[in-house]
Amino acid sequence: MASPCVMCNKSCCNSQVITVTSFDVERIARHSNLKPWRFAQLRKLDLPTCLNNHVVECWDGKEREDHILALKSLPCKLRSEEGCSVYEARPFSCRLYPHWKTGQVSKDAVCPFVPKMMFGMVKPDLLHVEHFEKENLEFSGIVRECNRRKLTKEKAFEFLTQVRIY
Ligand code: SF4
Numbered sequence: 252m253a254s255p256c257v258m259c260n261k262s263c264c265n266s267q268v269i270t271v272t273s274f275d276v277e278r279i280a281r282h283s284n285l286k287p288w289r290f291a292q293l294r295k296l297d298l299p300t301c302l303n304n305h306v307v308e309c310w311d312g313k314e315r316e317d318h319i320l321a322l323k324s325l326p327c328k329l330r331s332e333e334g335c336s337v338y339e340a341r342p343f344s345c346r347l348y349p350h351w352k353t354g355q356v357s358k359d360a361v362c363p364f365v366p367k368m369m370f371g372m373v374k375p376d377l378l379h380v381e382h383f384e385k386e387n388l389e390f391s392g393i394v395r396e397c398n399r400r401k402l403t404k405e406k407a408f409e410f411l412t413q414v415r416i417y
């Protein structure tokens with residue numbers, strides 16, 4: 252079955268905050284030869300939905316500020332005229348969108364097509380969901396260590412994006 256994405260205006264890439272893990276960042280950096288700061292950021296936490304154990308605590312002043320690791324988006328900086336410039340290395344959240352791994356459609360989904368399609372047929376990455384689950388868990392540990400160190404935002408970003416996965 253052809254993906255409905257080929258007929259779409261790609262509103263997901265233009266209007267969604269794309270949260271990522273250290274592993275997503277590493278794959279994209281290797282694939283694109285871009286430094287992580289060119290496409291990723293620690294974004295102030297203003298999302299209704301994100302994993303609590305992925306919340307990064309930054310200490311630039313006396314008060315703690317919570318952030319989340321995300322792509323530079325709205326629209327996504329990795330989008331080109333031709334499409335996703337890092338398609339082979341795109342983040343897990345992009346691979347599944349607009350679904351959660353459970354198959355439910357995300358509440359804030361802007362996708363006009365996929366909710367109507369048979370789940371799984373157009374998202375073959377779901378077959379590898381255990382691998383990404385493992386990464387999510389490992390990323391939680393990386394974030395925990397980062398938070399333990401009470402780093403500034405800049406240092407926390409460095410810490411989270413210097414992971415080597417292979
Ligand atoms: S996932 Fe949905 S919104 Fe995104 S490009 Fe595909 S059809 Fe369009």
Ligand code: SF4
Nearest residue numbers: 264327329330335345
């Ligand atoms: S990484 Fe690629 S698929 Fe994901 S939002 Fe950016 S352009 Fe779209």
